[in-house]
Amino acid sequence: MSQLLLDVNGLTMRFGGLVAVNGVNLKVKNRQIVSIIGPNGAGKTTVFNCLSGFYIPTEGSVMLKNEQIAGLKDFQISRKGLVRTFQHVRLFQKMTVIENMLVAQHRHLNTNLLSGLFKTPNYRRLERDAMDKAMHWLKEVDLLEFANREAGNLAYGQQRRLEIARCMVTQPELLLLDEPAAGLNPNETKQLDELIIKLRDEHEISVLLIEHDMSLVMGISDHIYVIAQGTPLADGTPDEVKNNPDVIKAYLGEE
Amino acid sequence: MTTNKFYNAIFAAGITFILACLMIGVKLDTEGTTLAVKGATTEQWMWIFGGIGVVFLSQLFSSQIDSLFGKMPKPKLGALLPEEKKMATLKPWLLAALITVMLIWPFMVSRGSVDLATLTLIYIMLGLGLNIVVGLAGLLDLGFVAFYAVGAYTYALLSEYFGMSFWACLPISAGLAALFGFLLGFPVLRLRGDYLAIVTLGFGEIIRILLNNWTAVTGGPNGISGIAKPTLFGLEFTRRAKEEGAETFHQYFDLSYSSSYKVIFLYLIAVLLVIFVVYLINRLMRMPIGRAWEALREDEIACRSLGLNRTAIKLSAFTIGASTAGFAGAFFAARQGFISPESFIFIESAIILAIVVLGGMGSQVGVILAAIVMTILPELAREFSEYRMLLFGLLMVLMMRWRPEGLVPMKRPHLELKQQ
Numbered sequence: 001m002s003q004l005l006l007d008v009n010g011l012t013m014r015f016g017g018l019v020a021v022n023g024v025n026l027k028v029k030n031r032q033i034v035s036i037i038g039p040n041g042a043g044k045t046t047v048f049n050c051l052s053g054f055y056i057p058t059e060g061s062v063m064l065k066n067e068q069i070a071g072l073k074d075f076q077i078s079r080k081g082l083v084r085t086f087q088h089v090r091l092f093q094k095m096t097v098i099e100n101m102l103v104a105q106h107r108h109l110n111t112n113l114l115s116g117l118f119k120t121p122n123y124r125r126l127e128r129d130a131m132d133k134a135m136h137w138l139k140e141v142d143l144l145e146f147a148n149r150e151a152g153n154l155a156y157g158q159q160r161r162l163e164i165a166r167c168m169v170t171q172p173e174l175l176l177l178d179e180p181a182a183g184l185n186p187n188e189t190k191q192l193d194e195l196i197i198k199l200r201d202e203h204e205i206s207v208l209l210i211e212h213d214m215s216l217v218m219g220i221s222d223h224i225y226v227i228a229q230g231t232p233l234a235d236g237t238p239d240e241v242k243n244n245p246d247v248i249k250a251y252l253g254e255e
Numbered sequence: 256m257t258t259n260k261f262y263n264a265i266f267a268a269g270i271t272f273i274l275a276c277l278m279i280g281v282k283l284d285t286e287g288t289t290l291a292v293k294g295a296t297t298e299q300w301m302w303i304f305g306g307i308g309v310v311f312l313s314q315l316f317s318s319q320i321d322s323l324f325g326k327m328p329k330p331k332l333g334a335l336l337p338e339e340k341k342m343a344t345l346k347p348w349l350l351a352a353l354i355t356v357m358l359i360w361p362f363m364v365s366r367g368s369v370d371l372a373t374l375t376l377i378y379i380m381l382g383l384g385l386n387i388v389v390g391l392a393g394l395l396d397l398g399f400v401a402f403y404a405v406g407a408y409t410y411a412l413l414s415e416y417f418g419m420s421f422w423a424c425l426p427i428s429a430g431l432a433a434l435f436g437f438l439l440g441f442p443v444l445r446l447r448g449d450y451l452a453i454v455t456l457g458f459g460e461i462i463r464i465l466l467n468n469w470t471a472v473t474g475g476p477n478g479i480s481g482i483a484k485p486t487l488f489g490l491e492f493t494r495r496a497k498e499e500g501a502e503t504f505h506q507y508f509d510l511s512y513s514s515s516y517k518v519i520f521l522y523l524i525a526v527l528l529v530i531f532v533v534y535l536i537n538r539l540m541r542m543p544i545g546r547a548w549e550a551l552r553e554d555e556i557a558c559r560s561l562g563l564n565r566t567a568i569k570l571s572a573f574t575i576g577a578s579t580a581g582f583a584g585a586f587f588a589a590r591q592g593f594i595s596p597e598s599f600i601f602i603e604s605a606i607i608l609a610i611v612v613l614g615g616m617g618s619q620v621g622v623i624l625a626a627i628v629m630t631i632l633p634e635l636a637r638e639f640s641e642y643r644m645l646l647f648g649l650l651m652v653l654m655m656r657w658r659p660e661g662l663v664p665m666k667r668p669h670l671e672l673k674q675q
Contacts, residue, residue, distance in 0.1 A: 052560060078562035090557035092550045102543070103550040104561045109543040116542035117535070127543075170562055 003030045004066075005206050006051075006082075006174055011060035013046055020046045022230045023060070027223075028174060028206050033196060035209040035217045037241075038227035039250060044210045045087060047227070048176050051208075052084045053077040064174070079107060083167040084176035087210075089159045093152030097143060097162060100151050101134035104166045130169075137165040141195065157188040164195065174206045175199065181213045189216060196220055218242065226250070264314035271310045275303045278645075357526050361519045369515070369522050371634055373590060376525035377583050378626040382610040383532050383619065384579030389608065390617035390665065391545065392572035393552030394444070395452040398459025399607050401439075402432040402577040404599035406584025408466060411479040411594055421485035421589050425582065432581025433574045435462075440573035444566055459604055467596040478595025484517065485524060485589050492517035521590050528586060532579055536619065539575070548572050549617075609647075613654055615661020624662050 008026040012019065021043045028034045036044050050057040053074035062070040069077050078084075092100050102109075109130055110116065110123040138144040141161040146154060151162060160180060167175055177196070181189045193216055199205055211217045217224065218238040226233040226241060228250040234241060241247055280303060282293045295303070313320060361369045381403060388396045406428040413419045413427065443454045466473045473479065484492060490504040504520075505512045539545045547568045551558050558565055588594050610629050614621030632650075633643055654661075 054556075054559070074559040075562045075564050078560055083562075084560050086556070086560070090554050090560075092553040092557065094553060095546070095549060099546060103546050103558070103563070106543055106547050106561070106563050113539075113542075113544065116544070117538050166561070 004028075005030050005032075005064070006208070007061075007063040007066075008051070009061050009063075011047065011050055011062065012058050013043075013050055013055060014058045020230050021050065021057075021227075024225075024227060024230075024232050026208075026225060028208055030206060031200055031204055032222045033200055033207045033209065033220050035211060035221040035224045036227060037211065037214075037217055037224060038233070041229075042227045043230040044227055045178060046230075048084060048178055048208075048210065051077075052082060052176060078170065078172075081171070081173035082176065083170050083172040083174075085163045085167060085178055085180065087178045087182065089156070089163055091151040091159055091162060091166075093150070095151060096148050097138065097151055097154070098131075098134055098147045100162060100166050101137065101169055102130055104169045105130045105133065133169055137168050140168075140198075141165040142191075157184050157191075160184065160188075160192070161195070164199075168199070168203070172205060174208060176208045178210050179212065180209070181211055181216050189213060192216070193220055260315055260317070264311050267314045268307050268311040271307050272303075275306060279303060354526075354530065358523070361522050366515045366518050369518050371631065373518070373522045373525045375627055375630040376522070376529050377587055377590070378607070378610060378630050379529050379623050380525075380532055380583040380586075381580055381607045382614065382622040382626045383529075383536055384576045384583065385607050386576075386611050386614075386617065386619070386622045387536060387539070387548070387572055387579070388576035389611050390622075391540070391552065392548040392569060394569060394572065395448065396455045396573075396576070397452045397601075397604055397608065398455035398457070398462075399576070399580060400599045400601070400604040401455075401459040401462040402436055402580035403584040403587070403603070404462050404466060404596075405432045405435050405577075406581030407588040407594050407598070408473060408479075408584075409581070410585040410588045411482050412472065414483045415479055415481075418483075421483065421585070425585050428585035429578040429581040432584065433578035436574045436577025437570060440570045444569040444573065456601070456604075459599075459601060463596050463599050466599070474595075476595060476597070478593060478597070480593040482588050482592050482594070484592065485521070487520065492520055525586060525590075528582055532582065533619065533623075536579075544568070544571055609651070613651075613661060615664045617665035618661060618663050621661050621663035621665070628662075 004027060006026065006028040008024065011021055011024040011026070013021040024043075024047055026034070026036075026047075036047060038044055046055065049055040050070070051062055053069070053072055053076070057070050060070065061068060064077075064080055064082055067080070069080060069082070072080075092103060095103070108126065110120070110126045112123075115123040135144065135147070138147055141164060143154075143158060143162055143165065146158065151159065154162065160183075164175075164177070164180070180196075181192055184192060196207055196209070197220055199207060209217070209221070221238055223235065224238055224241045225235040226244075226247050233250055234244045234247050236244070279299060280295050282295070283290050284293050285291075361372070381399070384402075385396065385399045388394050388399070409428040409431045410421065410424040413424050414421070419427075439455070439458050443451060443458075446454060467476055469475070486492070487504060490507050492504050503512075504510075504516060510516075547558070547563055548571075550563070551565055551568050555565060558568075587598075591598075606629060610625045611622055613629065614623070614625030632646075636643065636646060639646060658664075
């Protein structure tokens, strides 16, 4: 029996009179890939923003490892092990790939000004560890040869992979991916698919995924939640969701 | 197309005519007790119309002129420098040579030039400080002069009321300026861009007005005079020691008195301070905090999602920048021996910001070069002092036209991964 990692109950987000998310429940267990799907504008990204602390949810509880995280600041949440990517790649474009990886490890480094100025042994050791970890993850996502390139000059698919690697060096337990396959070609999508499965199986983290690419979603998800117009519509295994009449209606409209 | 150009040229010439008439063509002059408006002399009018002609023609034939410029081979600065690998081995030698020259040079030139060089070094310090805030962390600060003022007044007041020495006050000034940076930064750093600029602008004015009106302590508009000069391990650079029995520099070393010792000594202190600041910032840029500043400038949202505390990072940039200004301020007070709120008006902030922008945001070499240009040029163009602001504007326009990224665009000290 795997443990409950993330438990969201009655998550609601209102912007003035507009209810963007209404009573969403989510459960993510350890080492699980869970997907959120739904038509455009359904409020999927808003859910992500609430979970990662970019918005403070109007109502509802967000429990990460039995700890309430709703209302915490974004950086505090990411330090607790919940890290996200973005719908549009957000890299530090002018910095090199390796520097992107080091910035992500900022809080693991010795940021004391004096120890940095005098290069104390502790500072050097942490800096070297960070470098090793960065290299390890670059190898994992197959970007090691581009380590000294400017991040903005990478191909789009590589930028996507770098973004995931950059999240991984922060040592998360739950990774939130917001449309990771958007703009990728079929080949790259397949690589991404393998990468996500590897993250779950080898690195033992859970992944919460927003995605429109149904073949990807159906292929790798352990559990799927469907949201339409901010309200939960259905949830279940890929097969259950695929055959749910409500879901088909939401996507294809009524006959 | 051609008619369009013609109208354009007429328009530009008209604008020039109006501006020139207002700025050069008419003058107010005192005549006894009244003011009288006087026209320009014939010679000046000839110059004005000549200028208008040039504007008209350059607008009319702008495309031809542009293509001519295009044909001109662009000076390639990069080609002048040896390749990167050689550069790395040459760098320490070049630096050593540069420092040696800077240390020997003042003994061979006139007192005036050494004094000017000291002023330049103050602006270099200020530019480097603001460069952290604006260039690296991307926070537009229009009130930087406030921290400069805090540093200067800290030393002036401590020396006047408690008789503390320059060397003891230097870190205190930097610390107090840093504290002010911290206090200001705390509430305002949630603002961004234009809003931050306006608040910092306001803060700069608040400090100046406070200094101006707190007459009981700061002396108000009269300022503080007779601020003690720095000493060399207790040796003064005056003709006679203030205290009975104490020796002055020239007495101790058995030299005849010369006022230029003091000037050279101040210059050397400034050199030391600048070297210290340059080294400090160089290290900072390579440290995690420096990377975080740049990451924050590049993409704030990504930083937040990666667990970086943006308030702490911005505050550190603000505080370190401010402490550099505090250094410069304390030294400025010591050099001048007299300070008043007049020295810390908004135009100073603007000049420091101009140094950073001209130099190339974030680039240290660029900022140093720009500081030199901005302090030495007005001195060279003394005869044109009336038109100083015009020249200033012209320089800005030319820079934006030909080197929009600054004199020496920033080249980041990229961290390289060494392949095994």
